Amino acid sequence: MNAYFNNIKNGIQTVFEGMSISLASFFVHPITIQYPEDDISSAEKLKETYKGQLGPMPENYRGILDVDLSICTACQLCVKACPIDCIVIDAVKCDKSKVQGTKSEKPAVKTRTCTRFDIHMGKCMFCALCTLACPTGAIVHTKVFEMNKYQLQDLVLSFVSEEEKEKAIKRDSELKVEAAAEKAAKAAKEAEKTEEEK
Amino acid sequence: MNLLTDTLGMTEFWANVVIMLIVCTIVFAVFALMSGITSWAERRIAGRMQSRYGCNRVGPQGILQFVADAVKLILKEDLIPDGADRFLYKITPYLCLMGVLATLVVLPLGSRAMMVADLNVGVLYFISITSIVVIGILMAGWSSNNKWSLLGGMRSAAQIVSYEIPVAMSLLTPILIAGSLSVGDLLDSQGWLPWEWTAFQTPFSALAFFVFFIGSLAEGNRTPFDLPEAESELVSGFNTEYSGFRFAVFFMAEYGNVFLIGLSTTALFLGGPNLPGFLQGNPFLSVAVMMLKTIFIMFVVIWLRWTLPRFRIDQLMDLSWKYLLPCALIAFFGQSVFMLVAHQIPAITQITSIVVFIVFLLIMIKFIGRIRTNYKEQSIPVGLN
Amino acid sequence: MTSELKTEHITINMGPQHPSTHGVIRFVIKTDGEIIHECDPDVGYLHRGIEKIAESVTWQGFVPFTDRVDYLASMNANWAYCMAVEEMLGTEVPERAEYIRVIAGELNRISSHLVAIGAADMDMGAITPFVQLLREREYINDLLEMICGARLTYNYYSIGGVNYDLPEGFSIKVMGFLDHFEVAVEQMHRLVTYNQIFINRFANVAAVSPEMAMDYNFVGPNLRGSGVKYDVRRNKPYSIYDKLDFEIPIGTASVGTLGDCYDRYFVRVEEIRESVKILRQCLQQIPEGEIQAKVKNAIKPPVGHKYIRTETPRGDTGYFIYSDGKTSPSRLKIRTGSFTGMSIIPELARNIFIADLVAVIGSLDIVAPELDR
Numbered sequence: 001m002n003a004y005f006n007n008i009k010n011g012i013q014t015v016f017e018g019m020s021i022s023l024a025s026f027f028v029h030p031i032t033i034q035y036p037e038d039d040i041s042s043a044e045k046l047k048e049t050y051k052g053q054l055g056p057m058p059e060n061y062r063g064i065l066d067v068d069l070s071i072c073t074a075c076q077l078c079v080k081a082c083p084i085d086c087i088v089i090d091a092v093k094c095d096k097s098k099v100q101g102t103k104s105e106k107p108a109v110k111t112r113t114c115t116r117f118d119i120h121m122g123k124c125m126f127c128a129l130c131t132l133a134c135p136t137g138a139i140v141h142t143k144v145f146e147m148n149k150y151q152l153q154d155l156v157l158s159f160v161s162e163e164e165k166e167k168a169i170k171r172d173s174e175l176k177v178e179a180a181a182e183k184a185a186k187a188a189k190e191a192e193k194t195e196e197e198k
Numbered sequence: 199m200n201l202l203t204d205t206l207g208m209t210e211f212w213a214n215v216v217i218m219l220i221v222c223t224i225v226f227a228v229f230a231l232m233s234g235i236t237s238w239a240e241r242r243i244a245g246r247m248q249s250r251y252g253c254n255r256v257g258p259q260g261i262l263q264f265v266a267d268a269v270k271l272i273l274k275e276d277l278i279p280d281g282a283d284r285f286l287y288k289i290t291p292y293l294c295l296m297g298v299l300a301t302l303v304v305l306p307l308g309s310r311a312m313m314v315a316d317l318n319v320g321v322l323y324f325i326s327i328t329s330i331v332v333i334g335i336l337m338a339g340w341s342s343n344n345k346w347s348l349l350g351g352m353r354s355a356a357q358i359v360s361y362e363i364p365v366a367m368s369l370l371t372p373i374l375i376a377g378s379l380s381v382g383d384l385l386d387s388q389g390w391l392p393w394e395w396t397a398f399q400t401p402f403s404a405l406a407f408f409v410f411f412i413g414s415l416a417e418g419n420r421t422p423f424d425l426p427e428a429e430s431e432l433v434s435g436f437n438t439e440y441s442g443f444r445f446a447v448f449f450m451a452e453y454g455n456v457f458l459i460g461l462s463t464t465a466l467f468l469g470g471p472n473l474p475g476f477l478q479g480n481p482f483l484s485v486a487v488m489m490l491k492t493i494f495i496m497f498v499v500i501w502l503r504w505t506l507p508r509f510r511i512d513q514l515m516d517l518s519w520k521y522l523l524p525c526a527l528i529a530f531f532g533q534s535v536f537m538l539v540a541h542q543i544p545a546i547t548q549i550t551s552i553v554v555f556i557v558f559l560l561i562m563i564k565f566i567g568r569i570r571t572n573y574k575e576q577s578i579p580v581g582l583n
Numbered sequence: 584m585t586s587e588l589k590t591e592h593i594t595i596n597m598g599p600q601h602p603s604t605h606g607v608i609r610f611v612i613k614t615d616g617e618i619i620h621e622c623d624p625d626v627g628y629l630h631r632g633i634e635k636i637a638e639s640v641t642w643q644g645f646v647p648f649t650d651r652v653d654y655l656a657s658m659n660a661n662w663a664y665c666m667a668v669e670e671m672l673g674t675e676v677p678e679r680a681e682y683i684r685v686i687a688g689e690l691n692r693i694s695s696h697l698v699a700i701g702a703a704d705m706d707m708g709a710i711t712p713f714v715q716l717l718r719e720r721e722y723i724n725d726l727l728e729m730i731c732g733a734r735l736t737y738n739y740y741s742i743g744g745v746n747y748d749l750p751e752g753f754s755i756k757v758m759g760f761l762d763h764f765e766v767a768v769e770q771m772h773r774l775v776t777y778n779q780i781f782i783n784r785f786a787n788v789a790a791v792s793p794e795m796a797m798d799y800n801f802v803g804p805n806l807r808g809s810g811v812k813y814d815v816r817r818n819k820p821y822s823i824y825d826k827l828d829f830e831i832p833i834g835t836a837s838v839g840t841l842g843d844c845y846d847r848y849f850v851r852v853e854e855i856r857e858s859v860k861i862l863r864q865c866l867q868q869i870p871e872g873e874i875q876a877k878v879k880n881a882i883k884p885p886v887g888h889k890y891i892r893t894e895t896p897r898g899d900t901g902y903f904i905y906s907d908g909k910t911s912p913s914r915l916k917i918r919t920g921s922f923t924g925m926s927i928i929p930e931l932a933r934n935i936f937i938a939d940l941v942a943v944i945g946s947l948d949i950v951a952p953e954l955d956r
Contacts, residue, residue: 008521009777015506020565021774022505022711023570031718032250052249054580055725059746063731077880083644118840127738128731132746133880136467141732235911248714308665345595349617349937421708422780423936432937505774505779508708510938575766581759 016052024119062126062141065119067159072138074112078130086123090116092172113172116148121147122155221314225302234264236496238460239451243497244504264572271449274442279343282439286341289449291440298329298454308485309381309471320381321373324368328417331451332358332579334434335419337446342439350392350435353425353511358417360518363415367526370395371406372466373531380539385470393555395469400550402532404558405468409526416461416518421503425511456499461491468495592620595751598942599628605702608925612932612940618941622932629955635914642668642882643742650736652917653953655698658691658727659895661740666821667891667902671884673870674799675858677873681823686757686865687730687739689858694723696804696851696858697768700835700903703848704775705943707784710835712775712832719767722760729753737741742882744875754866761859768855776852785848786839789943796842802920803898804854806946808834808847815894827864829857842861842948881910897921898947921947921954 019137031052039045074091091112130139149155160168238253238261242375244254253260278287296487304320306313317323332355339351373379375396376387388395397407416423425435432438435449471484509517540547599608607628613621624903633652635798636646649664662684669676676684706796720781724734729750731739739746775781791801796809816824832853834846888905898920905914924947932940 002379004520007779014778015772015780017564018505018778019501020568021572021770022501024569024576025711025715026243026246026501027250027573028249028576030246030250031721034251051804053582054721055666055729057730058732058750060750064763080641081644083640083647088639107910125647125736126733127650127736128746129647129738132741167526172665198629242712248711249713249718290746293787320777352616424708504711506709507704507775507778507784508779508938510936512936513783572770575770578763578766579759580722580763581764582722 007035011097014169026037057143058099059143061129061145062143064121064142064147065124065130065142065157066140067117067119068138069114069117069159069164071136072117074114074117075135078139079134081129081133083127083129084123085127086120088116088118089114092147092168094168094171096118108188113168114160115168117159119159121153121157122152202228209357213426217465224293225307225314226299226340227308229299229302229454229457230450233450233456234268235261236453236456236500237258237267237449239496240456240500240503242291243500247501247504249343262488268446271441271446272443275447275581276442277439278445279439283341283343286337286446287439290338290341291444291451293330294358294451295447295454297334298451300327300330301458302461302575304384305458305465306381306471306488308488309460310385312481312485313382313469314381316382318380319377321369321379321384321466323479324370324381325362327361329358331417334451339436339441340459343435344433346434347438350432350438353432354436357419357425357514361413361416361423361522363397364518364522366408366524367523368409368413369407369466369531370526370530374530374533374537375399375403381465384564385472388472389471390469390474392469392580393551394472395454395467397467398551398555399507400533400536401554402529402536403467404554405525405534406529407463408492409522410467411459411463413518413522415457415499415502418454418459418499419452420499421458422506422508423514424503424508425514449450456496457492459499460495461488463495464488464491492501567575590615597937598625605949608944608949608951608954609797610928610932610940611797612766614937617936619630619932619935624928626922626925627955629951631952631956633956634915636916637912638731639911640908641910642884642912645915646741647736647738651739651952652956653695653895653900653921653950654735655920656691656695657735658739659859660688660900661724661738662688663893663895663900663902665742666739666893667889667904668882668884669690670891671887671889671904671906672742672878672882673875674743674878676744676822676876678823679872680874680876681870681936682865683745683749683874684740685736685751685823685827686862686869687727687745689861689865690723690727690757691737692896693764693855693858693862694727695722696855697723697749698849698894700776700851703785703942703948704781706945707775707781709775709778709781712771714770714772715774719764719771721791722764724821726753726757728759730758732867741878742873743878744873745784746875748874754755754869757862757866757919761862765856765859772852776849782838782910784846784938785845785942785946786843788839788939789935789946790840791842791927791931793842795927795930800896802923803894803928804850805847805898805920805924806898809842810834810836810846815858815887815892815899818949820890821891821893823865826868827861829861829864832857844942847946847948851925883910885906895920897950897953898923917956919953919956920941920953921949924949925954 029051031054033050033052033054034038038050039048040057041191043056059069074089076089079085079087079089091114093111094113131141147155213332214486242252242260253263256262256266278284301324335354335358336351337351339347339354351395370385372387376423378384378387384396392398396403398404398564419425425432426501437445440448466486470486471503473476473480473483473487477483536550592613592615594611594613596609597612599607602631606637609625609628610625611625612619632647640648646661646664649660652660656827688845697716697720701713704716704922705713714816719815726739727739731747731755733796791799791805791809793809793811796806796811801809812831812833815821817831821896834848836843836848839845870883883908886901886906886908890901892901894900899918900919900920903914903916903918904912907913928943928947931943935943
């Protein structure tokens, strides 16, 4: 009998309390970020249109990957770090600054240059292991998260254009020819030397 | 009527038919519009209670959402599951809708003159016609050839049949006060001031109001009594297999039911369209008052849905038989005794009603206080941006 | 009238696409009307072969896959795996990294429990508390996004420490959030946890006695809900948990029988409060220093095996690793809490209502991807 009346009492009390809470939240401003209207890329831009409590996108947000080829050394560490093999790098050895046309005081040093740097964003799982492995910070996550494409192959990001690739290969073969010529010259010189010695 | 028979030369029979059709169209249009708007309002209110916006894309504040939904549903393919009882499956949604719509015959949209028919057994008609819905739901569950639907239908039958009783019992109290079964007389027995409404006449009628409101929630399959469709248990129950226009009709019946709960509660307990003496019978004002009260009750119904968890089937039966039915009986006997006493001492009626109303006001003040504290608690800043 | 009515049990498929199974789990139930006669859980719909994947990726490369084992508590799954590899290598994790690990792990525990209790509420038909609790989880996601840049699959822990240091002003933001959170969550409990309808739905349903819980190998909050005071964080302390002051909540049969759905549910509620306590302590005590121990690029742990137990939100999660000295594990086995919770369902779901089965699933906090791996 006691339990019966307790049930009624508690029922009415808790229902009233519950109703007061849901009505109170009726008056609180919604926290939804209206996606295309509100720009979440930075705190200032978010505050312009959004009045809720959620925070903006942080600086270290892990969006789609971007590669700075001018500092990439084609060391393949990211390829090794990637657990799902979505990065493919082909490289040739050549003086990169000359190929890329960057003006530098220093004489052109022979380094590896990418002839192919493809990232399959359809496979990528945004784990950031490649960015952590990169010794120069060439591969980074950007804050871009809109990556819808109509074709699957459009999801493959190619950072080296055909032109650059050809340039690099051309320069590579040039260098190879130069090196061969040099070698030949050296060999000839040496041969001369030995002949002279004889 | 005179216009039709005299100027257009119709016989009385045909004039009646024409008037009937016009009235039907008006009532149906109001009903359809209200159920559409209710579905929009429910989504908006639920959204705000859950810190989100709800639908706000179609039209200003998303108010055209229900039109878009209806268009989408009508364009969908009308699937009939394999092995279904095709005839029953097809007619069921209309049966459900009919059960809801037919109730509107005795409920006023405005003043007493604006009822389709002021039957002298209006309340009886109201109680009995609402039971048609249960046949519809049971048929829907049976004919879909789906076990979840069948369970939903069975639950609904058990639920509505058992809740008929406390609802009918609680209606005895206003009937006692009015001394009539006609809804029009019930309206006339109430005044325009809150303490002249049936709900606040005596503590017993307040109890009856409470029982009636809970019972009609259960009959309308609204949370916390939405077991027949219990989304997380029965995968929306009896209407699982329905699609397209038939689903739209079910949908309309469901939201129409909310409108009906509001309308019947207002008419029977909350003073209906009654206005102060000098304004009595003003058609526009009475419609406005009626709709205002109805919309408030509808808001409460929606508000309850987004607050409370759902009962289990046995607890639902417990509530009906162990809690509501005794309450309804207490209300009935209490009211009878009170009326006997009031017959001797007439002054007691006025005093009790004012006291009941003041108690109600005090509860409301406490309630508003709780809302304020909860609101303050919710608006503590998070400090993320 | 003497002939009896012919009745039969009906067989119903609950799932794999059912709103209350929280993912793709299937229950084949035989019911007598509303009452369940027999329930046969069918798992494996979400099997992705994560244990097999481990054998073909590097030791570090497997960390993001542990995120996918239990997407609601990725941090804790990362943690368990990294700890196992560290034990094999004998790496000492810097103290600051340990503190950061506890902070991230406890934040993730809170967010996971929020989903657990929210989903239980939603199964009972109370949708508003679910969405409101998810709102609080969204703030935690924002905080975790601040430290690692991702919102769901964090990949924050690395072998030997953590990947990134805490951003500037992080502890102030967490403190500010906790002040809001404690009040807001308490309010949500007033809305649903203490609600009489809700209590009636959960109390006295599917009670698991302590003996039965141990027989069925219950772990984590489910075990504690049955009144057994066992928490890996206390009984076999790892990381810095022995330095921290917190309680182990257990089921007390406050409204029903010991070990019923409400007890299991309420243990999670209490655990959120304890996690808040732990967070406050850690944020005050956190020292300066390194966040990453020196670990080689290509890890090759010595030949041998290791089993590590950690307390994740779904209980005692174990990572068994067998190494044959190569760059990837030779065999890896993950033991999860959801699976043990699942195995008791045929026993519990006997002679209860269909609606109660939903309550049981909700209170056991079963997460499908963790169940199937």
